Amino acid sequence: MSVLSLKNVSHAYLGRTILDGIDLDVACGEIVALVGPSGCGKSTLAHIAAGLTEPKSGRITRTYKRHAMVFQDPALMPWATAAGNIDYGLRLAGMGRAARQEYVMAAAAQVALVPDDMEKFPIELSGGMRQRVAIARALAVKPEFIFFDEPFTALDVALRRRMQNLVMDICIDGRLSGLFITHDLYEAARVAHRIAVLDTRGNGVLGMRTMAGTPAQRSDAAIFDWVQTALEQDTAFRHIHDVDERQLA
C-alpha cells in the first residue's frame, strides 16, 4: 500500500519546465531516496509532494495523516531554545502544554539530545547538534511521513554517517515512511529501500532501483560495491554528478 503517490506530475517556473511526467510511489514503512544532479528539480518535487507548491499538472495522493520536513539548512528559529524549536510544530498543532513537553522530551531522546542541550539557543550549538534539533522538531509531531531535503549535505563525513544512522534507527520499526533527497549516491544506498533517479532536465524518473535487504542490514562493503557497479554500468546514474551552476537556485 502506498502512502504517497505522484502521477504524471509536471511543474514550470516562469514558463521554464522543471519537472515533466513524474511518477513516484512510496510504500508504507519505506524510505525512497531521490537522487539527481543539483538543480534538476528534487526540492521542487518534494515541495509539490508536501503540498507547499502547487504543481502545474498531475495528481498527488497522500494517505498518511501527518508529515514533517527536514531541510538542508536546519532552519531553526534563532530566538528560541532547542526545546522551543522542537516544540514549534506541536504548538502549531494546538497541543496542550503538558503533552507538548512530553512529546518534546521523547523526540529529543530519539536524537540523543540531553536536557542540558535543550536550554541552549541555536547559536550555541554546533552544526550537527542543530541538525539534530531540526530532526527532533520533525519527529516531535509524530509524523507518518518525513521529507528529507538534502539534510546532511552541509555536515562533514563522520557526522553525516552518524546522522544517517540516526535516520535508519528512527525508521527501523517500519511505521515511518519517507522521501530522502540527496545527491550523494552512498547516502542514498545506505538509508533507502529504493532509489529513484531523476532526469537531469526533470523529464521523468530515469530509473527506480530496489536495494537488497533493509538499510539496517546492509554492510558498508555491499553499499560500496553497489555504488561502484551503479556508476560504471547503470545508465540511469550516468549524469548523477553533472553540475550546471547556472541551474542552481
Add this chain to the structure above:
Amino acid sequence: MSISLHAIASHLALRAGRVLQFLWSGWAGLAAICLLAAIWQAGHETYGPFILTSPLETLRVIGHLVADPKAWSIASLTLQRALTGFLLVAGTGSVIGIAAGYSPASMRLVTPLITVLMGVPPIAWIVLAMIWFGGSDATVRTVILVSALPVVFLGAARGITTRDRLLDRMAEAFGAGPIRRFLTIGLRQTTTTLFPALALALGTSFKVAVMAELLANAGGIGGALADARVNLDIAQALAWVVIAVILLIAVEYTLVQPVKSEIDRWRHAAQPWGVKR
C-alpha cells in the same frame, strides 16, 4: 526533581547575571554624569551664574520643584503626552511598515511619502497642528506622530523585508497558514530592526513633546520652559531640562530595556562572559 532544581538555579543565575550587568552599566552612567557635571561646573565658573547656574544650584531648584505638587502635574502632563504620542506612532508606524514589508507594491507607494514626511521640518508640523488643534494634547500628539513615523515605519518594514524566508518555508511545511506564520515567525523577526527604531522614536517623542508645548503654549514642561525664558530664570530652565531627561531615562529603563534584554536573550547567549557589557 533534581533537574527542575537545576533549571531553577540556572535561571536564577541568569537573572542575577543580568541584574549585575545592569548595575555595571549604571556605574558607567554615573561616571558619565559626573564628567558632565564637572564640565558644567567649569562653564559656570567661566561665564557666571547669569549665563549658566552651577549644577548644585540647579539641583537645589529641582529639589524645590520635587516638593511642589504643581510641578508634578506639569511633568506628568508632558509624560502623558509623550507616551500617548509614542504609543500612537508605534502602533501606526508598525502596522503600516509591516503591511508595506509584505507587499512590495504598497512599499513602492509609501516610500516616497515617507521621504516627503522626513523632508518637512517638525516646526512646520507644529504650526499646522497649532492651527488645527490649538494648544491641546492633540497638537503635541500629532507632531510626535509625524516626526517619529518615518523611523518606526522603516524599522518595521525593514524587519519584514529582511526576514529569513527559509523560516517561512519551514513554518509552512509544519502547516502554518499566513497568519500563524506572521505571528510566530514574521513578527518576531521584525523586532530586530523595529525595536531600535521604537527606542529612537521614544526619545523623539519626549523631545518633540517639549518643543511642541513650548511653541504651542500648551503647558507641560515646554510651557514651564517658556515661563523660565520670560523670567530669564536660567536655574529654573536648566532644572526643567534635567527633569525632562530624567523622565526619558526612567521610561527607557522601565519600558525599553527590560523588553530589549528579553528579546535579545539569544544574542547574548553566544557571548562569553568577558564580552558581556
